[in-house]
Amino acid sequence: MNQNLTPQTGHGTGDYVTVNIGPSHPAMHGTLRVIALTDGESLIKAEPEIGYLHRGVEKLGENLSYHQFIPITDRLNYCSAIPNNVSYEMAVEKLMGLEVPEKAQLIRVIMMELARIADHQVCVGILGVDLGAFTPFFYLIIQREEIYEIFEWFNGARLTNTFGRIGGVDADLPDDFEERWNELKPNVRKANEETEKLLTHNRIWMDRTIGVSAFSAEDALNWGFTGPCLRACGVKRDLRKDEPYCMYDKFDFEVPVGKNGDVFDRYIVRMIEMEQSIKIIDQAYKLYKEMPADAPLMARVPKVIKPPAGEVYSALESPNGELGFFIKSDGSANPYRIRIRPPCYMIYQAFPELVKGELIADLVACLSSLNVIAGELDR
């Protein structure tokens, strides 16, 4: 037998093997690539290599008008496009000093929370698939599809919604929203319940997730974590509570926090957040119904948007964490500079720290639980 073909097993002998995972690999989500130095099954080092989905979104933004950039923001986090759209719109509105009508804000909240549920469902579902639990994925993905149906029926697109306009939203919620939502709500709850039954107290699931890639709160803050990954570490930080936007201060909801910051905590935080999102949608719809039918949906916005020169940063709590847009304007019809602060970019840079000393199989679990979206990461 050829000596070169015999499998090299290290296990403390110092025979390290470099394993290249990705950029096109079933266990990698999108075009992610990790170069791992392994000792047998355990990781000595794992270095992420990014940029395979780099489309130059920031450069594109400098060459488009303010309105034209909204569809580009769909392509950032394509699992939940609506918070991207709204975050960008909010940044331009802040730059122009626009006051968005309350009814439009409520529609935004309803749609953003639906997107959050859909995003978390994909994340939890894929996490299950990566760890060998295939069934919950189907329960969740069916309900996600139903949410996408609502999006499609609302504005004609499933994934790339191009939701809202600068200064408000373009269309009112259709009349039968309540009916559809009441139909969807118990199904989402049931799917989540089934998922929790299958996973949470499952011995295999617990062994594969508890304590895996645990992270301390201090480290998480140092590395710039936000969103569910930070809350899993035990830091109660949620922009919806801390820096309320879009009337979030009027809703009653809980911010779940974990303790160890491991894969299990991230999973649990996401599961609870879905339930909280359902609560928020109910409250927002109740407020929405109290509004007069002819309440305005758009602020007064000129046809050609030329914000005054200046620079602002505006952020909201996207499903992955703080999603911010920094816009510098020189007073012309094109933004001078757009900087996107994607949440998973900051989280993924700590990846070598997160998986140090873990097994290769846990690398996959860790990656899924971070919910790294390549479109948002590479921009």
Next chain:
Amino acid sequence: MDLKKRVEQCLGPENLVVAMAECQGDLSVEVPKSSILDVMHLLRDTPGLGFNFLSDVFGVDNLDFNKSKKKPKEKTEEGEGVEEITTKESLPPRFEVVYLLLCLERNERLQVKVRVAEDDMEVDSLYSIWKAADWPEREAFDMYGIRFKGHPNLKRLLMWDDFPAYPLRKDYPLEGQGEERHLIYDD
């Protein structure tokens, strides 16, 4: 006391404030490039400020911004050459690095800026204070060519390693310059 006064009180005595601006409630403070590490330590450790979270770091190229501001009003055929030299001298440095800071206790945000001239493209890295500066600084290097002194792994992040230009600079064309592809599929 409002944030502007507190920042002034903290940085003012050591002459660390170059300029301050406010836009729609966002406060930004420009500081000298050489003392960025001192400024960050002060902003983080001074009680009453406590900016303990680095949200983002990125570069801005002010090439066109400077141009549009300093556009000569009368264009005379002979006078053009002279005009350009005088404007070039009075222009502020071309690049700037913006740091977005956040105070978790009071939910206050602050933009800190340093100006980076084209002939001295080196800024101290914040990696020693916040690890969060790791990739954003690499990206600023990748996109603008701003080098961060003390960064442990300063190489290109999004573009491939032997990419010859800095794509987010204003003088780089949108369609690219016909750079060779990353992978050359020879058989």
